[in-house]
Amino acid sequence: MPRTSGRARAGFPRSSVRSILAALVLVSLLVVPAGPASAATSITWDRKVSGLPPLTQVTSAPDGSSRLFVVEQQGVVRVYRSGGLQAKPYLDIRGRVRYGGEGGLLSIAFDPRFRTHHFVYAAYTDNSGDMRVARFHAGSATALSVSSATYRKVITVSHPSQYTNHFAGQLVFGNSGNLYISTGDGGGGGDPFDHGQDPTTMQGKILRIQVIGAAATCGRVYCIPASNPFAHSTTKRRQIWALGLRNAWRFSVDRGTGDLWIADVGQDRREEIDHVTSAGRNLGWSCYEARLFYNSSRCRSGVTYTFPRWAYSHSYGEAAIGGFIYRGSRYAGLLGGSYIGGDEVSGKVFRGTPSGIHTVGSLPGVSSFGQTDGREIWAVTVNGGLYRMVAHHT
Numbered sequence: 001m002p003r004t005s006g007r008a009r010a011g012f013p014r015s016s017v018r019s020i021l022a023a024l025v026l027v028s029l030l031v032v033p034a035g036p037a038s039a040a041t042s043i044t045w046d047r048k049v050s051g052l053p054p055l056t057q058v059t060s061a062p063d064g065s066s067r068l069f070v071v072e073q074q075g076v077v078r079v080y081r082s083g084g085l086q087a088k089p090y091l092d093i094r095g096r097v098r099y100g101g102e103g104g105l106l107s108i109a110f111d112p113r114f115r116t117h118h119f120v121y122a123a124y125t126d127n128s129g130d131m132r133v134a135r136f137h138a139g140s141a142t143a144l145s146v147s148s149a150t151y152r153k154v155i156t157v158s159h160p161s162q163y164t165n166h167f168a169g170q171l172v173f174g175n176s177g178n179l180y181i182s183t184g185d186g187g188g189g190g191d192p193f194d195h196g197q198d199p200t201t202m203q204g205k206i207l208r209i210q211v212i213g214a215a216a217t218c219g220r221v222y223c224i225p226a227s228n229p230f231a232h233s234t235t236k237r238r239q240i241w242a243l244g245l246r247n248a249w250r251f252s253v254d255r256g257t258g259d260l261w262i263a264d265v266g267q268d269r270r271e272e273i274d275h276v277t278s279a280g281r282n283l284g285w286s287c288y289e290a291r292l293f294y295n296s297s298r299c300r301s302g303v304t305y306t307f308p309r310w311a312y313s314h315s316y317g318e319a320a321i322g323g324f325i326y327r328g329s330r331y332a333g334l335l336g337g338s339y340i341g342g343d344e345v346s347g348k349v350f351r352g353t354p355s356g357i358h359t360v361g362s363l364p365g366v367s368s369f370g371q372t373d374g375r376e377i378w379a380v381t382v383n384g385g386l387y388r389m390v391a392h393h394t
Helices: 214-218
Strands: 041-049 055-060 068-072 076-081 105-110 119-125 131-137 152-157 168-173 179-183 205-209 240-243 250-253 260-264 270-276 310-313 320-325 339-343 348-353 356-362 366-371 377-381 386-393
Touching: 041 348, 055 105, 055 377, 068 105, 068 377, 076 105, 119 168, 131 168, 152 179, 152 205, 168 250, 179 250, 250 320, 250 366, 260 320, 270 320, 270 339, 310 356, 320 366, 339 366
Parallel strands: 041 356, 055 366, 105 168
Antiparallel strands: 041 386, 055 068, 068 076, 105 119, 119 131, 131 152, 168 179, 179 205, 205 240, 250 260, 260 270, 270 310, 320 339, 339 348, 348 356, 366 377, 377 386
16 A cells, blocks of 8 residues: 555555756646645544454445445455445455555456446456456346456556555546556656656556447457547557556546546655546656656656646655545535545545645545445545544534
């Protein structure tokens, strides 16, 4: 899971020049304070489950069942419903998963048509140490479990064998039905292979592929959407949607707009939240770390870099955990349209607004945020806790 810099730490991911032509940089409109600010809303967390193995995700299926799916890093998916955990695992792929360091079962995503198309996608580190996305087939939308024997490989992103960090591994279906996939820069510190800025590799990117209807469209398990920025290239990776990322452990799609909100875990000085509204954005790593120059030799002439919407220093936190634009109904009056995210190392939970980020609560060891079918926010932690968000007027 997320940790800062190149320092080796147990748990999940977190892992200069004087000037450059201003015309090469797309500057965001907001500057975020390095520390907390006052807020009219506070957030607490109602613990529902504790004592599980390290958790990487909580999510829901578009099936109207009110189930939540809790993802264990070791390779098991559990179902939480009606106040308790289902005894039998929903999916168990421990035999396919290399668990260790930041590796393991990283996330799952359900086919947006899950009521009629019962596919579950999983991102994990395979037994060769690479990041793989695979598809599994449930017997029905209400099935209590999914057989690991229904496995079909979708895509594999190679990973340097000497590193066990920076796999990323978030899966999210966009509003148009395409599947977005985050990939890490390959690990180590400082992007030693310059993957983030290299469009010929899938590492250090957000990928976008078509899996729904792919067999009919292109005769394969996935197709390249025609609107991908390099869809017709013969030299660049056609799967790329955005590049210049270090370790986008968690990102989300705003269901109201279709925009991507990406938390990229920083190196030594900054954590960042990026707002991506169109294809082909270059988010800077490892020329930049957030708004700061990191390695001048990685800055490419003629490239327009997109700066983060918000960034904060390591005096505030050291491993950004991406969250969601709140679109639920329970707290619409308090949080509607706000971004809710956090930091694993400091445990701070923050709210992003046009005026910046504001600390609104705390959840030590938060590793991922998730949503119910109704867009209410839950969270999981590295020490095996499942929590429901509660917002309060202050």
